Amino acid sequence: MSPSLQSAPSAPESAADLPATGIDRSCRWPLLGLYPGAAFWLALSAVVYLVASMSFHAPALFADYAWLSYGRMAPVANHLLLYGFCIPAGWAAALWILARLGRTPLAQPALVILGAKAWNLGILVGTIGLLAGDASGFEHFEFPLYAGWLLLLASVLVGVSGLNTIRCRAVPELHPAQWFAGLSLLWFPWIYATAMGLLQLWPVRGMAQGAVHGWALAQLQVVLLALFGIAVGFYFFPVLKQKALPSRHLALFALITLILCGPWTGVPLQAPVPAWMTAISRVMSVCLLMPMLAVLLNLRSLCPVGSAPGMEPSRCLRFGIRAWVLWTVLVVVLNSTALWKTAALTLVQPALFQWLVQGFGTMVLLGAIYLILPRIAGASLPFPALARIHFWLASIGLVLVVVPLLVGGFQQGTRLADARIPFVDVAAGTLMPIRVASMGQLLLILGHLLLPVNVLVLVLRLVRAQIRQVIDEPGGVPAASEGPA
């Protein structure tokens, strides 16, 4: 096993690099518990998106199969993307960042391994539940209760390990990336427990559900994804550029404005809720400019470029941060003008969702995966070229998905607002953008299928090496002598 990448881009904060390999090794199996599942669900979600969009190419295709119908496929795809990939991949990055910056091995790795198992089981059970018609009825929180319990349990297990890693840190001062990573572990259990409790277990009445739902949506998409993404950005941009993060104050400002404003942004402006809620939601959405600008200012001088080995994944990071900036600008423009009226209840909504979750969340986390994997494995990626191809397919595919939906959505909104245009014509107008988006989806599938290849081959190699070692030195502790010098 070649120790190649271990030494390539060394982190400035681990200049006294002695413990880094030990730390990376402590993360190896816990993270390899999270990553293969995440990679698999991501690829599957891309396929399911395509299957779902078939209902717009040939409406009668799945007329005899309940589980293949659009209303069941669409939530499955969304959940596999958000819960199947983004959250575990985000946790993996967060845990690793906490261990690295705290210069301490990951605390209680067994909890993470167990948590990963529970999480993947939860995703599997939840997906089957959605296919069987057990959706909760709240977009992006549709997993049935019996899957929710597993997810909640997993998030607590992973969170405990992460918080203990912070507690055991050898560096007393917390790095900004640790703030974001630490909070990201705390966030999910709270929002998911709230959503499960107040939407499903003891549902609140009427539109109060809409309020809870809007809150949870914003927490999940606007706050949690940003916590993951900024943690990764604040860690890797300085590492790749071999420079320190310019300003802790800006980072603090970004954190506070993000978690103070973000949670209030989820109530749709047209929703039949008391007017003060939509007003707050609108103002707070505009305020999202603050964390965005603060992060941008901080990272501006750090933009990692270059194609040296080990730098490749920085493409994903750059794309992701830019996507986040663009998303924020779009949201601010929509909320500060009357354009939201056109955008409400149209394809603009899935376009924004895809751009945020795939363009920002998924891209940044993919970059993190491709940077972290070689480090925790102590070996370079089996197929670095595939990682590069993955980026190109995914980014081009994503643009092909989002742009038609965005343009088509605004057209749809304009036509909906004109009552003289019969509804069937409005509906017919949405078919073309959705069909074009399917082309982009094909590229996304091809791209996302490449991640499991790299991950699985890497895991297989590691397992084989481990077995060989056990055979070579019977009775020896396998991990002790292995790994890069």
Next chain:
Amino acid sequence: MKHAGMLFLTGFVALSASWAGFILVPQLQIGRASLGMVTGGSDLYPQPRPGLAAQGAQVYRANGCYHCHSRQVRQEGAAMDVILASAGTNQAQVLSAFKLLDLSLADNPLVGLPRDLLVDVDKSRADFAQKTLEDAGAKAMIRIRATGSDIKRGWGQRGSVARDYLQDQPILLGWQRLGPDLANIGVRQPDPVWHLKHLYAPDKVVERSSMPPYRFLFEKRKIRQTPSPDALVLEGDLAPEPGFEIVPTGEAKALVAYLLSLKTDVPLFEAPFSAPAPAAVPVASATNATPVP
């Protein structure tokens, strides 16, 4: 922020603040709301859905109809019309009231009552006109109309308000309009047979429909002694082979019962509108329209 304690305290405060603001307060404001009175009536609104419709809501949820259909009517504003219902006894006084109101008197305004005097005016003008006319001994009413493209499309007579959802769990608002809004489909399309056939083969019922068919909600079975009274009447290539019939499953029937129960057709204090009282209504029954004091 150097210390973990500070960090988690900040996170906790931010989470609690939004929790209090967007979960606790709405819960106090909406969650405790009581059923309201229908304006001009004594009925409580909304009524719980009857059993079969309540089951149908779960079919709607299970099949993700809300991924294509919204269930919320948007209203942009309200317009007011002033209607003269009867001129009373002192016609001269009414005519002078007309002058006061600056109304043109091209034809004789006091025949063919009730008739629209003012269309699309704001509240103060409408109130003033009503008062002036009533002082002159005439009987005038104000009609409130909701405006907006959803209303023009016939998707409802008023915008949806929080109270409409008090009996719903889950609320199934929807976030897409790939299909039409269904908040009022029970008013717009009250025929259960239409709905069953539409679910079975949308494009045979609505020309150029792109809604996917829901054939899995139906059963093809051999006709026993007598054909089922529920069997769909289908022609052409839709018809099953002879000796067979297409029957809706219990789920399909429940779903249709739910669709028929989707009505937000009553005026509420927070969402007023007057039932259309067109000029053709005879004077005697003009009071059907809800006058707004």
